[in-house]
Amino acid sequence: MSTFGGPHDLGMSPDEGLALFSNADLKDPRYSYLFLPAPPPGTSGLGRRLNPDQYYFACRWNYADTPREFLRRALARVENPANGRTADARPVDWGPHPSTGRVADLSPGLAAALGLNTDDVVKITISARRAIPVKPTLSMKRAGHGSSNPHAKPAIKQFIKSPNCSCRNGARIDKIVLHCTEGSLASALAEFQKADGRQVSAHYVIDRNGDIYQMVSDSDRSNHCMGANQNSIGIEHVAGETDPLTAPQAAASAALIRWLLQQYQIPRTNIFGHDFAPGYSRPGGTSCPDKLFGATHDQRTIAAWVEANV
């Protein structure tokens, strides 16, 4: 293997592109995380714009076996056989050039995470049956070091402490519950700060413009989903009962969820709409999360949104 991509890869020309991605993908939240927010000075191609800290790679693909569209949706397991470290990474390009004698090119961040140097042997497994449209993760167990969440926590505009929370007593965080405020940002923030009202709260409130407010620490239990608070993180989205998410709100929510999944090792299948959260026990249920994620009130709608966006 060798490494490639990013502002410092002078082996790529300033206008060199990528075989699997185009400029249109910069706006797609499924792929935009692979790239720097702006092109490095003097460059116009996507190769130098890759974020070298993200986990991507190139192989000399035979497109008859692994078509471009398959590769664009695929995640591969990349392993350093010398130390057993693994990470999930996205294919982004064709390469390296046959004259190098190498068959795989890794992002500098991926190579560093796996402890690989140029000309080391790497094992890459990609399954034609299972293209997984999710973000890459480093296998913590085998990586042998502590904090390696590849996703930064999105910026929190303000932490406004809610009194309506309690200790988790060591309970593990294993699910995320998504809500609709059915009202304005101001009314949600006010209600969650009131100690003598309904005594409800949420860990996060995401405004229509994508601003994220935090009101309860992740390590504490917030009162957002009766019967399912002990092990969950609650995220409120500001919207009326018939409103879908706005684009910036969806992007902020997806970024926050991505970070939470990795931070607490929460399975992707454990992201629920309020009414569908296992353990939720309020008699009569709730209309929440309303039309935020689609017109139909069912968990499948939530799961489809997660699949497409997170």
Ligand SMILES: [Zn+2]
């Ligand atoms: Zn709710």
